[in-house]
Amino acid sequence: MSDAQFGNRRLDVRISVIIVNWRASAETVAAVSSLSGQSLAPSRIYVVDNGSGDGSLEQMEAALSGQDNVMLLANADNLGFGGGCNRALAEALKDGCDFVWLLNNDARPASDCLAALVAAAAGDPAMGMVGSWLTDPNHPGQDHSGSWMRPWLMSCGSVCTVSDLASHRYSWVTAASVLIRTEALAQVGLFDENFFMYWEDADLSMRIRSAGYRIAIADNAVVVHSAGTSSTGIPVQRYLWHYSSQKLWLRKHHSQPRLAMALLRLKFLAKAVIDGDLRRFAALVRRP
Numbered sequence: 001m002s003d004a005q006f007g008n009r010r011l012d013v014r015i016s017v018i019i020v021n022w023r024a025s026a027e028t029v030a031a032v033s034s035l036s037g038q039s040l041a042p043s044r045i046y047v048v049d050n051g052s053g054d055g056s057l058e059q060m061e062a063a064l065s066g067q068d069n070v071m072l073l074a075n076a077d078n079l080g081f082g083g084g085c086n087r088a089l090a091e092a093l094k095d096g097c098d099f100v101w102l103l104n105n106d107a108r109p110a111s112d113c114l115a116a117l118v119a120a121a122a123g124d125p126a127m128g129m130v131g132s133w134l135t136d137p138n139h140p141g142q143d144h145s146g147s148w149m150r151p152w153l154m155s156c157g158s159v160c161t162v163s164d165l166a167s168h169r170y171s172w173v174t175a176a177s178v179l180i181r182t183e184a185l186a187q188v189g190l191f192d193e194n195f196f197m198y199w200e201d202a203d204l205s206m207r208i209r210s211a212g213y214r215i216a217i218a219d220n221a222v223v224v225h226s227a228g229t230s231s232t233g234i235p236v237q238r239y240l241w242h243y244s245s246q247k248l249w250l251r252k253h254h255s256q257p258r259l260a261m262a263l264l265r266l267k268f269l270a271k272a273v274i275d276g277d278l279r280r281f282a283a284l285v286r287r288p
Contacts, residue, residue, distance in 0.1 A: 013118060013122055014099075015042045015043055015100070016043060016045070016046060016088075016100050017045045017114075018046045018088040018102050019046070019104075020084035020085055020088075021047060021052065021056055021060065022049075022052055022078060022084075023052045025055075025060050025063070026059075028056075028060060031103065031106070031107065034109065038113065038114045039111055039112045040112075040115035042101065044071060044092070045067075045070045046088035047064065047072050048088050050077075050079060050083075051075050051076055057074050071088075073088055081175070082191030082195050082196075083193040085102060085175075085190070093182055093185065093186060098182060099117075099121065099179050099182060101177070106226055107134075108223065109132070109221070109222070110222040112221075113132060113221045116218045117132065118179065120216050120218040121179055124214070127181065127214050127216060128181050128208040128213025128214060128215060130173075130179045130218050131216070131217045132218060133223065134174065135222065136225055136226055138226050146164075146174050147171070147174065148164060148168035148171035149168075151170060151255070152263065154263055159171055159173065159217070161217065165217070172202040172206065173205060174201055175204075180208075191204055192204075192248075194248055196244075199246055203248075203252060203253070235280075236283050239272075240284070243264070243265075243268050243287065246264060265284075
């Protein structure tokens, strides 16, 4: 149980952190270690190895042994980000925690990050998700908390304020660091595992908002996150994941899904041509 002080109020809340690993055990262990400096301590830390098959599981077992609040879970296969999170989310729901904090293994939160997230959510039962303020050292000037999509151009802008979330129909906070109320998850369900990579957080955000919960940003919950490190070595596959996941998202949430999916395909084909990347173009032509 975490005992949090907010002004004159004290709240007893159970908070679980979920970190998914795929072939980056040292990065994941460092992420777990970074949580020891949080001013509000989580009740439990779930670390999920997503079928790495490279010795990551054994390395993390050795490094994290003796930490009673850390639970290491192992998936036999790589289930993608959503599937990896779902393994731990199911455990957290059974454990009766109030909030889950999803944190990428390459994200490093400021010491008061969790306290700031909980402060934004704990006093409002209608608050379903709270996003963090993400800063990327490799892309200065692109700090953000989420994204919003232009419904016909299929391009995305950055969510930097709560008004950005409210003023755009298709908007969400990113799961690189997000606090989620477990009551909302129990109502809408966990991640849709048909999203293997990308857009799964956009889908969950839409479902939580559709259920009547609010989404906010705690801009003082600062996290340093170098985006895209898990897929930098597979550019064509990353391109296809972006396409397939956005297509699925459009099918589920866009007001005119058939037209939107046709426009999306044209956009991705055109981008491959403009970039002069024949491998991406050929791979997408073969993709239905």
